[in-house]
Amino acid sequence: MIALTLAEIAAITGGELHLAAGDTQETVVSGDVDTDSRNIGPGGIFVAKPGDVTDGHLFIPAAIAGGAALAIVERRADDPVTQIVVPDVVLAIADLARDVVARVRTGGRLRVIGITGSNGKTTTKNMLREILREEGETVAPVASYNNAVGAPLTMLKVTESTEFLICELGADAPGQIARLAGLVDPDVGVVLMVGLSHAGGFGGIEHTKLAKQELVEAIPPGGTAVLNADDHRVADMANAAAQRSVNVRWFGETGSAHVRATDIDVSASGTVSHLVVDGEEHTLRLRVLGAHHVKNAQAALTAALAVGVSPERAIAALERIELAERWRMQVMGSERVRIINDAYNASPDAMQAALRTLAQITGEGERMVAVLGAMSELGERDVEEHAKIGLLAVRLRIPRIVVVGKDARPLYLSAIAEGSWNDEAVFFETADEAYDYLMGELRDGDRVLVKSSNAAGLRLLGDRLGESFS
Structure with missing residues (x-):
């Protein structure tokens, strides 16, 4: 995380600051923020999140042993570490993430890409990360950090030198993507598809569509929506983009797509496809198995183009990927x-x-x-x-x-x-x-x-x- 004083963090989160011996309101903290005490290192910020099985407050001593400089808590603990007491630690880290990203954006070249969809979010995120890390310092989620806790924790990893922040945005109920995307106002929003994933929580596929569209509605005017031309529900989101003066870039197999894939050949050694990128022809040789991963690669490529990466560099990065993610093909x-x-x-x-x-x-x-x-x-x-x-x-x-x-x-x-x-x-x-x-x-x-x-x-x-x- 960027360097902030204890007083600044307390003000951002709306919490009550309780100083440990040796600390003052002007003490600066800049370590990683995490809800898992095992991941806390020297100068880290431990978020004591209550859970269904256990309570993060019980692990404050372990966080201190790891080097925690601060604990964000919902009740004050009798442990020798500076604490900020807030009503809800999940809302507190969201507020902190919003402020940190805004500060980095003001002083640097940070561009934010949000990704959502019923399937393929993590694979597309990993593909885009591999492309962008060749272009500049890139922050992206580990595993599937895409919920109300994981997304802000990822956002808090940005520094003054970060150029790209990739946010994977998942949801199992309406309004969740809007809240997460609203923390960062993404420059680019990628919508992969609308399917039956989490259909029980949304109440049907049309409600799922509206939930995914929340990402498009969070893009500021002048930003870019990257949409799947082959999914009619996603394609309909172009109307929401137009209402916000948001540009649209298409990927898919249809002739109108800016990044179009044809002649997809799947074998045990990988997946080969012919790409037409803004009228120019390319060959994409993915080591990742499955025709469906060509669509994920197209989405990542289209998003990369939207932030200025050349097609040749993006395709070369995609071809170096051997595994999309553990336990995914x-x-x-x-x-x-x-x-x-x-x-x-x-x-x-x-x-x-x-x-x-x-x-x-x-x-x-x-x-x-x-x-x-x-x-x-x-x-x-x-x-x-x-x-x-x-x-x-x-x-x-x-x-x-x-x-x-x-x-x-x-x-x-x-x-x-x-x-x-x-x-x-x-x-x-x-x-x-x-x-x-x-x-x-x-x-x-x-x-x-x-x-x-x-x-x-x-x-x-x-x-x-x-x-x-x-």
Whole structure:
């Protein structure tokens, strides 16, 4: 974080300052801000956030041991560290993030890019980070730091020399993206797609669209909205951009896109596509598996162009990426038995894309195996959407479908009803049971997809399989 005095931080957060021995109101703090005491180093600021399982106030001693210079708390603790007591620590770090970004923007060249969408946010963020870090100091979230806590913590990492801040903006209810984007007033806003992810929280896909559109509505006049021309709900957001005098740059497969992809070829070694960038032709050779990642790469490229990066430099950076993120189309195992661990997140769109990728990369003489778990937060469409995935798996002629967890049972029942027989589809209550089965079932030439939402925990099953066949 930029250097601020204790008095300034107290004023920004609206908190009550309690000084420890040796500190004054003019004492300067500039360490990292975090809610995890394990991440606190010398001069750090520890945010004691109450949680559902535990309470951050209990970890103030651990933060002090790590070198914390300040604790932002909701109640004063009997620990020897300066504390700022606020009514709500989550709102306090949001206020602090807003102020810090505004100060850096005033004195420097900082440009802010926000990214949202039902799928692909983290992959697109990582791709854009790899492009921009070649151009200047870049701050981007770790993992999926995209909520009311993670997004401000990322924003607070900017310094006076930061040139690019990438904000991944997630939400499971209306208004959340507006609040997060409102902290930074992004110069560029990227909307990837509108799908059924978190549909239960939004109350339907049209409400999801309005929630994602909040990012476009947060872009100041003269800024740029980067929109998916192939998703009609995203394309409709151009109207909101026009009302705010915001420029629109398109990506997709349609002829009108500023960054257009054609001739996409997916293989076990990566994904190759032909790109037309503002009328100029390029070839993109991604090492990341899956046709759907071409769309993420297009979005990152379009955003990079909006902040002045050349197409050649951006494409070269994209081609250097070997892994989008751990547990996202992560290739494991060996040539004998290849494991594709894609079990960090799952929506109906992402599940379909992963299954189609499995079919595309499995060659003659090789066997497809799909290990599938539940998709989370689908609300009233839960059974219907799981059933559709079972139907697709059978229609793709996947000869071994392994379904794990009771929440995914509708997927298994659908596969059976569609015509999967002779144990082509099997069901297990637990990942351990599935692991034992797979260790006896998998054979040379198998190409195994492990796919589920994070909550289903199959990413760890994918890790175990990857290690067993490495």
